[in-house]
Amino acid sequence: MSAPAELEIAPTIGAPVARKEDKKLLQGQAQWVDNMEHPGMVFLGVVRSPYAHARIKNVNVDPALAHAGVVAAWSGADIADEWHASLPCAWIPTEDTNAPEHKPIAVDKARYVGDAVAVIAATSRGTAEDAVELVEVDYEELPCVVDAVAALSEDAPLVHDEFGTNRCYTWTLEAGEVDRLFAEAAVTVKERYRQNRLIPNAIEPRAVFVIPVPANGEFTLWSTTQVPHIARVTLSGVTGVPETKLRVIAPDVGGGFGSKLNVYAEEALALAIARRLGRAVKWTETRSEGYVSTIHGRDQIQEIELAATAEGKITAVRTRLTVGMGAYLQLVTPGIPLLGAWLYGGCYDVAGYSFECTGVFTNTVPTDAYRGAGRPEATYAIERAVDALAREIGKDPVEVRRLNFIREFPAPIASGLTIDSGDYDASLDLALEKVGYDDLRGEQRSRRAAGDSKRLGIGLSTYVEMCGLAPSAILGAIRYSAGGWEAATIRCLPAGTAQVLSGATPHGQGHETAWSQIVADRLGYEFDEVEVLHGDTAVIPLGMDTYGSRSLAVGGVALYHAADRIIEKARKIAAHILEVDETAVDYSRGVFHGPGASVTLKEVAFAAWTAHNLPEGLEPGLEATFVYDPPNFSWPSGAHVAIVEIDTETGAVELLRYIAVDDVGTVINPTIVEGQIHGGIAQGVAQALYEDAIYDDDGNLLTSNMLTYLVPSATEFPRWELYRTETPSPTNPLGVKGVGETGAIAAPAAVMNAVVDALSDDGITEITMPATPERIWRALEEVRP
């Protein structure tokens, strides 16, 4: 009661606080799955198909079993009775979706290079790899198909015979009088784009480690996963281990980019083999193994048409997607392109909207979530098409964008959702000012006039995306089989610290830092007095995990509301201590002020713990949980500008400058936000200029390691020039929108618009991603007189 009138704690929301997580990462003290050990543990080695499509006629594991140090070996048939269900696919988009059975080890047929056909358990990892080579598999090679469009042709080999087609599903969304608007349009443009297949390349390869307690059938499974909660429920389904007997832990996880938003064969295998052997089991992928066993991203052919007036006012958008699913449906495979289904109108006011997506099986690694998941594809198509429209009517792409921007918020859009807030002019104005747009256009013109062999290209990408996944009712309506809520618990401990339990599960983002900032700000703790726990289903039973830039916009908001509940209960206790009515108590940042006296929240927490003198009927302890189900998505937006120089003799593209103006709503930690944008832009530029998972016609992955799959490094990039505008989201009390994917969403279109802009005077209107030097050289050869 002798508490100070105010606590001297600087505001933390919005401050560039250094990340709590970094010290242990930088000092090598992080807990990685691959570092874990247990007496008697065995290591798994997976025998993988060298054929894209083959009948498995016989698997002889005996030579492997005879190898010193090999504990056990199984073919797919040997181990088939472990499986109570297929590996999970949580999003079956239509009633008539063809969803194949998917066993962790193939039994009858291998359907892509890398498909598992046998598994070894050995006493060391090296022994497991040696023994993998000794397994004799008798394959009957079958014709294969790797291209999604080709897979739809009549005579294409079938990936799954039982469906009689390679079509997985077709999903449509129609709004407005699209046909009429196209018929009446003064101008139409029709474009076809390819979304290259990408390999996510998290810095930490996948690993899983299981310790069983055979006496009572319990298992603890550590996994490099983004989704320990989803993994627990689905692995329980696959193996029949009850959820109550399965604890899943995601310790420190080194990135995912969506590739660890999945439940993989090897997790189910490690669990089942731990059950069979009664021994601890570990599996860790090698990088090249990951290239053929961890999900890939994108792989779409996009056809987009715009209907517009002669001035360039867009009236309708029609989109047709053909999307490679790969050979099986992983956790969210068919739903990924649909996460962009509402966004093909971009940030433009469009009346007519038609979207159709067909998923197609091919003899390739399954595709699934990769940073942006559906929204980079949508942004790419509409932003490229708007540039095509500008070329068609001879206007500057800036002008066409301004003519079409949505300006009134909340903004119901033709596809059926409502954009919460935004100011697209503000972002674009700032971007153009910072880049010096008019001067650059001048330099571009003078280079052309001088016949300079090095062309300058300027590309815009004014994007809007939806994240904060997601209102559960909407997920239900689109047949996703889980909710979109998130849970947070705050425990005010007796000695003046607070513990946060977060259902959102970080894999590098900085949740511990941002969550500490929110709690410090709301409850008056020092930043370092807040501990954030996550990623353990035994400690945090409620969670929907981390993907789709949802953690802050859903989990952070859950935390905000949990803090409200703490304040609400603490206020009762404070009023009791201060001997005044609750209504006479004011709360501000950790202190309850009564008339003439005050008490800190920490003192209240102690009082709640001793429970010596609580208001009648009030439970001891100061702890609150809030499960937040967002009423809407959140809608980050922005304007990115790429400046490229193209050497027309070699075809080489140099990215000279990149300016990003992002509106991600309220910012909790600007350093973390910038870090997210840095990485996102890098991955977006990588899609545009470098990365491409290339299969040959026989289904061999030609880019099978980091020598040939070109992940760019910092030396390939200019210094990113980052700016922000801020329109807080009205959807949640923090005003936050999400930032995890914006760079990857905006950048491919900005870069490719710049590339095409540089070459458009040569008559080139399209370069397929990635814009390799050879592709550009060939395009120039075709138009050279």
Add this chain to the structure above:
Amino acid sequence: MIPAPFDYEVAESVDHAIALLADREDSKVLAGGHSLLPLLRLRVTRPSVLVDVGRLDELSYVRDAGTSIAIGALTRHHDVATAPLLQEHNPFVSYVAGLVGDPQVRHRGTIGGSLAHGDPAADLPAVLLALDGEIDIAGAAGVRTVASADFFLGVFETAVGPQEIVTEVRVPKLTAEHGWSYLKFRRRSLDWATVGVAAFARRSNGDIGEPAIALVSMGATPLRARASEAAWASGQDPGPFADEGTDPPGDTNGSAEYRKHLVKVLVRRAAEEASRH
């Protein structure tokens, strides 16, 4: 990514290394390991024994050898790139050594290893070929000297026998009359060259004498572009002739056709730069 089992021996001297290599048929020399280890880990190569010459400090040096500079085979790329003697007398070699791989590679990889590995996409072999450098190879019968023109025999195949090791590389001292250029076209800064061009000439009164152009990744070995050299010597643009006699690979970084185009552009530019330099 775990190599197949192999034995490992540490060489205490050059003679010891040769004796160890003679002991087993499928032995491999391990120096910096930056070419060998990835191949081991991918199980592309499976030697029964590795003979580690990495501790033969006597093979790490840069010395003045009169008309030439002698570089010990175990000299790391970083040390080649920064050696004052080379920067003074043959900055061409030190410049290109500074372009090999990335800093980690340059601190482990060695000039002898790079040459003996015989990768046609490597940088330093082409420079040595353009400079008419010499390579000393030690074997049971003693040390022999091989001209760079006779050293590179095929993809991953050189004049170094299975029971021999490279001990020294010699490059000529250059003068102010010499001009040179090395252009390395690659997608990422740490990549091997899609195409590389080493151009070298003596300039006098605006004329080009003794022109040498060597090509990277245009065939099974580094190649001299003889037709381009002749054109350059006669005052013509050597670019258009640069693909003569080449047989470049086609891969995900570029088709053979593209490489044949690219080499013409790069040879022209390299010759221009060497003429100015």
